[in-house]
Amino acid sequence: MLVEPQTDKEREVYESIRVVEDPEIGLSLVELGLIYQVQVVEDKAKIIMTYTSIACPAGPQMSQDVINHALRVDGINEAAVEVVWSPKWDPREMASEEAKMHMGIFD
Template structure:
């Protein structure tokens, strides 16, 4: 049960925190890259379902750690579970923001 003085964070608040996390290899937000598939909040616990730019991404543990740390900054968040999934596979042509597509040269 959430403390009466702390309200559950909104999806938008959690997404804003995740927007602060960049993929270190290309220095673009994981949200703008389309790597975040879902974020849910349940009684202090946050579940993030996301992917990486490739299954062999050597910086996956760093990104996962940053996602955890950023979401823990939100009042009312007690724990964060970051699930890395490979389905659907990440495709920047359909999942990345228009700004990211331009920066990556994807037309």
């Protein structure tokens, strides 16, 4: 689950990575709920995220895209992604309403 960005810089990084899409689903990682936390300390950003599955073939590409977009934020000179498997991604709980509709999930 998303830990809300706490600082302006964390919000800037979060908004910058909002455009990164899962190439298989065609939706933003943020909208899918795959971004769990953005941490910024000084000029370093750390993004904690997951993939839709442990065998996601697009995982490395998505991680690199997240890093590239984090580095676009003024004042961010280093960025890293930590991929975690807990909590397990559950689109029914973590995806936005728009993403659920796109994926055909109706609660």
